[in-house]
Amino acid sequence: MSKRSAESIAEALQIYANAFENSGEAILITDKDNRIINANSAFTQQTGYELSEVMGKNPKMLAGGRTSEETYLEMWNALQRDSFWQGELWDRKKSGEIYPKWTAISAIHNDDGEVIFHIASFSDITDRKAAEARIEHLAHYDMLTGLLNRFSLESRMEQAILAAKRDEQQLAVLFIDLDRFKYINDSLGHHVGDQLLIEVADRLKGCIRESDIVARIGGDEFVIVLTGLKEMIYVPALARYIIEQLSEPYTVDDNTFNSSPSIGISIYPDDGSTIQELLKNSDIAMYHAKDQGRKNFQFFTKSLLIASEERLHFENQLRTALEQEQFELYYQAQVDTEQNRIWGMEALIRWNHPDRGFIGPDRFIPIAEETDIIHPLGAWVIRKACQQLARWKQATDTPPQVSVNLSAKQLHSADLIDTVHEAMETYQIMDGELELEITETAAMSDPEVAINQLSRLSELGVSLAIDDFGTGYSSLAYLKKLPINTLKLDRTFVRDIENDRNDAEICMATIALAHNLGLKVIAEGVETQLQRDFLAEHSCDYLQGYLFSRPLPPNEAELLLSPDGVIPARESHADTPA
Numbered sequence: 001m002s003k004r005s006a007e008s009i010a011e012a013l014q015i016y017a018n019a020f021e022n023s024g025e026a027i028l029i030t031d032k033d034n035r036i037i038n039a040n041s042a043f044t045q046q047t048g049y050e051l052s053e054v055m056g057k058n059p060k061m062l063a064g065g066r067t068s069e070e071t072y073l074e075m076w077n078a079l080q081r082d083s084f085w086q087g088e089l090w091d092r093k094k095s096g097e098i099y100p101k102w103t104a105i106s107a108i109h110n111d112d113g114e115v116i117f118h119i120a121s122f123s124d125i126t127d128r129k130a131a132e133a134r135i136e137h138l139a140h141y142d143m144l145t146g147l148l149n150r151f152s153l154e155s156r157m158e159q160a161i162l163a164a165k166r167d168e169q170q171l172a173v174l175f176i177d178l179d180r181f182k183y184i185n186d187s188l189g190h191h192v193g194d195q196l197l198i199e200v201a202d203r204l205k206g207c208i209r210e211s212d213i214v215a216r217i218g219g220d221e222f223v224i225v226l227t228g229l230k231e232m233i234y235v236p237a238l239a240r241y242i243i244e245q246l247s248e249p250y251t252v253d254d255n256t257f258n259s260s261p262s263i264g265i266s267i268y269p270d271d272g273s274t275i276q277e278l279l280k281n282s283d284i285a286m287y288h289a290k291d292q293g294r295k296n297f298q299f300f301t302k303s304l305l306i307a308s309e310e311r312l313h314f315e316n317q318l319r320t321a322l323e324q325e326q327f328e329l330y331y332q333a334q335v336d337t338e339q340n341r342i343w344g345m346e347a348l349i350r351w352n353h354p355d356r357g358f359i360g361p362d363r364f365i366p367i368a369e370e371t372d373i374i375h376p377l378g379a380w381v382i383r384k385a386c387q388q389l390a391r392w393k394q395a396t397d398t399p400p401q402v403s404v405n406l407s408a409k410q411l412h413s414a415d416l417i418d419t420v421h422e423a424m425e426t427y428q429i430m431d432g433e434l435e436l437e438i439t440e441t442a443a444m445s446d447p448e449v450a451i452n453q454l455s456r457l458s459e460l461g462v463s464l465a466i467d468d469f470g471t472g473y474s475s476l477a478y479l480k481k482l483p484i485n486t487l488k489l490d491r492t493f494v495r496d497i498e499n500d501r502n503d504a505e506i507c508m509a510t511i512a513l514a515h516n517l518g519l520k521v522i523a524e525g526v527e528t529q530l531q532r533d534f535l536a537e538h539s540c541d542y543l544q545g546y547l548f549s550r551p552l553p554p555n556e557a558e559l560l561l562s563p564d565g566v567i568p569a570r571e572s573h574a575d576t577p578a
């Protein structure tokens, strides 16, 4: 061998030695008898063993006892067949810690085909395995509460249904929703909301047997499946127990508060044979429990299903009604008591349904609110009323103030101010020409937001009225903070004003209170001359009711605005409803 080639061989060997020693992977070399003859520094770092401690030993000494015999067998077969194997082994470090490692082993042969070495390289995959386990857990469990998630609930329900079918048993599905959770979450903060959900999950686990299933499938929605049911009596007893347990006070940080559940129950196979049917029907029953005043449980019935399908159909029709221009605004006159002339017109919405005819707002406004259809619908009412007002400003010398009802959801909507501003700009509506009516309850539901929104509306030049006054729980201190102009005396007090001393007192007190606060008063539901006279005597500023006019379509309402528009004369004492 020339000196040059000896040098280059030595150089190459040095490179290999460096690569071996500095590799990030642990490397172990065994001889033909499978005895360790070399290991690099990464091996020492990973296992804790120095080379001197393992030299001449069988790598079996590293085994952690958790790798199956089959894996070792497969490894040796592959090495014999392919001279290569890779896979996962569980080994033990010098410290005693058992850990997973990813291992690749090559068999090196001589020219005669005999194995002379095995070279194994391996890396510690503890972190990777932990990450995989976390991902696996997330796929099956709810991250916040540790309960099963919807995916796992469905696969467990599938097995439970198969078992119930085979054993001819029943299953009960309990759909549990927390009452007023959104309120707790919004008012006490999400951290408190989260802790409440964790505590609810713990209490639910304490209510059921090990063989039952409990899952969290949405924000504050939990499902329990009772398996292997023989005695149906157990179901209402458990539902009652769950309500009792979840209604115990909760303490999170310094807050102690109450919550309660509403529970809907469906039974396999009577109320459904599939997961979807059982969940849907228990959900329908849960909504019925809410309608029944919350903090109770209801079993699913066929009539609930029919009602819920009808309701869904109604909702869908309500959605398309706006596009198909099926809504109309009617107007009801508001009369100036002193001058006996029309001072305002209240816009009242009607749904001219293609099959059912006119549907009153009491039927559809609550559904529009629940489904958020109220936002486009309410914006349409505001625009349409402003458009009508612009028309009356052109058509008559004495245009009325036009008032529009706002729902609680609209009052709290971020878009309200822009909607009103745009409508006023488009139709050139001036200060005091448009009035918005808010119920007492809406104004009270989130006072800070209400004060802010009402102040901004007032700045736009909108007049503001508190509707149905006397039926809510306004505090006087709070009322003083609102930039309102008018109180609307609820018609339930006006109705019996002539016969019920209490109602008469309430009307008088409200008028006095309003005037003290510098507000005008309008009485609703004035149907008789006696009511009118009583209210006039006690200085009620404006009157509205069937005595003067029912709500009318715009062209008929416009006739009342003309100089010949008829308003009953004030001195008449005839006690006849309009």
Ligand SMILES: Nc1nc2c(ncn2[C@@H]2O[C@H](COP(=O)(O)O[C@H]3[C@@H](O)[C@H](n4cnc5c(=O)[nH]c(N)nc54)O[C@@H]3COP(=O)(O)O)[C@@H](O)[C@H]2O)c(=O)[nH]1
Residues within 6 Å of the ligand: 332, 346, 347, 348, 349, 360, 361, 362, 365, 381, 405, 406, 407, 467, 468, 488, 491, 524, 525, 526, 527, 544, 545, 546, 547, 551
């Ligand atoms: N958010 C919105 N709410 C609206 C809108 N349009 C109406 N509404 C609210 O729906 C409720 C029912 O309204 P309606 O069926 O139109 O009834 C009004 C009047 O017809 C009725 N009224 C008027 N005078 C009398 C009377 O002498 N006797 C009698 N029994 N009823 C009478 O009162 C209703 C008006 O009430 P109010 O608004 O409180 O002044 C009602 O709560 C409406 O507010 C809408 O566009 N958006």
